[in-house]
């Protein structure tokens with residue numbers, strides 16, 4: 001069978017070559033779908049290398065924020081290539097978009113939004129073909145919802161569907177045939193290796209460790225930035241009198257509080273006891289229905305992204321110290337002081353990380 005060697009250890013077989021040739025003429029966006037461990041990422045690289053070898057400027061968009069090859073976990077990335085590359089791990093992404101979580105669950109909107117932004121960025125930079133590598137979330141309602149909407153936003157000219165049996169059919173069957181999307185159903189190569197939960201976690205921690213290797217501690221003044229992903233800085237700071245009322249009512253140390261359009265947001269030093277009263281008095285004093293209480297510990301070691309004006313990553317960082325009142329955070333980041341001027345906003349993530357990349361905990365949407 002005709003084979004083409006594109007990376008030392010992987011080959012493109014005859015039927016893959018035929019598809020790659022067809023897409024070479026059509027151009028446009030190509031979406032790679034498949035459950036976990038079906039060979040999506042290697043397939044993406046093989047196709048991208050084929051087109052690059054045939055003279056195309058190829059955009060690779062990796063929207064797998066869990067096992068991302070381009071950039072650290074929790075991000076999605078885009079790179080342009082005009083000659084074959086051996087591995088995406090060795091390529092540094094042209095553009096990164098921060099999701100903040102290692103899974104798309106609870107983060108469908110940022111995933112879809114980031115996918116669109118990265119594809120647009122690839123087109124803007126001159127990509128003739130853009131191939132999109134995806135997460136393995138294809139099962140059930142979440143998988144269908146995410147992938148249906150992704151197809152809608154990308155409007156691909158081709159879909160490469162890698163399936164062992166029929167696990168993608170609930171998505172593929174209902175694609176609007178008038179959209180002129182060509183679907184290529186392929187079986188995963190026999191050589192595809194499965195990864196366990198622990199191997200995935202270990203791989204993520206290793207990637208984080210490498211990413212933060214050359215980091216230092218930076219003081220960041222949040223008052224000059226847009227703050228995303230938290231109630232913090234979305235309202236008006238409460239004064240000393242209100243703070244001491246809250247302290248007396250909740251009988252705990254209050255670090256900071258704001259009146260936001262959604263209610264009163266309070267950061268406390270220690271976890272509240274299981275049974276306590278006082279909510280009624282707080283609601284009455286501030287004439288609000290909602291009280292959002294967050295512990296200071298939720299912000300400790302929290303992963304954040306320092307984004308530029310376009311909403312793309314300048315650098316990730318790990319929060320080390322928060323002075324909520326002065327709005328000064330100390331962040332561990334691989335960023336030089338002089339490059340802080342590129343930072344336009346700070347986006348809070350959902351993962352707490354040790355400085356060595358260890359995953360310490362999670363913060364759920366709406367908790368901070």
Ligand SMILES: Nc1ncnc2c1ncn2[C@@H]1O[C@H](COP(=O)(O)OP(=O)(O)OP(=O)(O)O)[C@@H](O)[C@H]1O
Pocket residue numbers: 009010011034035036037038039040041042043064067134135136189191192193194195
């Ligand atoms: N065409 C191939 N020939 C030989 N081995 C392969 C091939 N494709 C993949 N593999 C092996 O299987 C492993 C997993 O493949 P890959 O990372 O592409 O899967 P994936 O579907 O992207 O996984 P994930 O669900 O984690 O994103 C690779 O590291 C490689 O060792």
Ligand SMILES: [Mg+2]
Pocket residue numbers: 040041042064067133
């Ligand atoms: Mg992959």
